[in-house]
Amino acid sequence: MRILIVEDEPTLGPQLKATLESTGYAVDLATDGEDGHFLGSTENYDAAILDLGLPEIDGLTVLDRWRREKRNFPVLVLTARDSWSDKVAGLDAGADDYLAKPFQTEELIARLRALIRRAAGNASSELTAGQVRLDTRSGRVTLAGEAVKLTAQEYKLLSYLLHHKGKVVSRTELIEHIYDQDFDRDSNTIEVFVTRIRKKLGADIITTIRGLGYQLDDPQG
Amino acid sequence: MRILIVEDEPTLGPQLKATLESTGYAVDLATDGEDGHFLGSTENYDAAILDLGLPEIDGLTVLDRWRREKRNFPVLVLTARDSWSDKVAGLDAGADDYLAKPFQTEELIARLRALIRRAAGNASSELTAGQVRLDTRSGRVTLAGEAVKLTAQEYKLLSYLLHHKGKVVSRTELIEHIYDQDFDRDSNTIEVFVTRIRKKLGADIITTIRGLGYQLDDPQG
DNA sequence: GCGTCCGAATGCGGATCTTGATTGTCGAAG
DNA sequence: CTTCGACAATCAAGATCCGCATTCGGACGC
Incomplete structure (x- = not known):
């Protein structure tokens, strides 16, 4: 953010x-x-x-x-x-x-x-998607009840996606909202972190929309 | 209220x-x-x-x-x-x-x-035509409630047509809005994508106006 | 000083786009 | 009604682009 x-x-x-x-x-x-x-x-x-x-x-x-x-x-x-x-x-x-x-x-x-x-558009301070749960207050993330240790960047990325659950978020948008002003836009950092999050939380948590960006699936979507 | x-x-x-x-x-x-x-x-x-x-x-x-x-x-x-x-x-x-x-x-x-x-401000903007529904916020497209997977170009094309529902949109106009700056005008890419969209969403969704371009029918039009 | 985390570079594999040829369709004119 | 020409639709294949995994050097924190 x-x-x-x-x-x-x-x-x-x-x-x-x-x-x-x-x-x-x-x-x-x-x-x-x-x-x-x-x-x-x-x-x-x-x-x-x-x-x-x-x-x-x-x-x-x-x-x-x-x-x-x-x-x-x-x-x-x-x-x-x-x-x-x-x-x-x-x-x-x-x-x-x-x-x-x-x-x-x-x-x-x-x-x-x-x-x-x-x-x-979220009312609760707990953000969830499938088995994943993120408490914005404590900064904790759990997968099916089990605590998962995320690094700072991983957390930021996941948090942003959860805040915009269901929306397709472009790589540019992610970079703009996770980093401040001066940051090299030409790098594959986002991809790398997406990969790492998938390793920790399961590959299906983040959907890739080729050519557009990433998306966190809404459970009832 | x-x-x-x-x-x-x-x-x-x-x-x-x-x-x-x-x-x-x-x-x-x-x-x-x-x-x-x-x-x-x-x-x-x-x-x-x-x-x-x-x-x-x-x-x-x-x-x-x-x-x-x-x-x-x-x-x-x-x-x-x-x-x-x-x-x-x-x-x-x-x-x-x-x-x-x-x-x-x-x-x-x-x-x-x-x-x-x-x-x-959080209201999701939805574009619809007949059975087809496109949510610009989530980037999702549904046909009669069923989710349909569109590729990036297909999505752009459909989105443009929906934004100009009822209007006859020329091929040139589509090319100018879907691609940036210089693009080979002598190609039939648009036709190809129209075909693909029709395959996924039904042939009647996009009307061909011979010699002029394409048109998305307004349901009550 | 050691371990963890971050971000850049590389190469690979597959989805997607584009092209050009071919086939199909419409509409006007004879 | 038929024919012809122009335009549109379809198809398959090569080219291209995009995302993924992996590695590695450096930074940062402990």
């Missing part, structure tokens, strides 16, 4: 980035509205964390522009201000959630999880 | 119902967890507002049960409690948003709007 943080505070921004990366997200950080708007317009994120108080361009403006451009990733708005009228404005501008500073990092992560989950 | 409110407080519940109804929603009100869970399981709502502190069954339990039953309408959780650990629990149980009492009605409405808007 790839996240965009738009935050100008010199300590909070990098700190958030580090925390989220250690949680398993690919994170890009923009330190002003201009940059943030550009990244959000040109790259593909699964969610964005947007500070309202920004230099150059106001956070609300950035959000509004994204929405006009039909950029529909979920946005979690951060603000120091605490009046509910600001919240209403933010929500109406297209924010999907709202968090007042100061906040607990854990709550931020929980809300982020919820946002991504909902954006993918 | 139809909303379910699960709220036991004798004043707040009816008051919310009245407010939302005046805003244009159809509202059902349940006053305990048992009733709330039943309504949420059997009726179709666009969103639910769920109080965590409930008699009989706890709100979190109700939410958890809905999610296990694959009831995926967005849920806005209300609570008197204010600790972030409760919020985390609620979000992980499958809540989509969270509001601490007391709250401004206006903020509640704004959040509800945001929830419904987001949920609507």
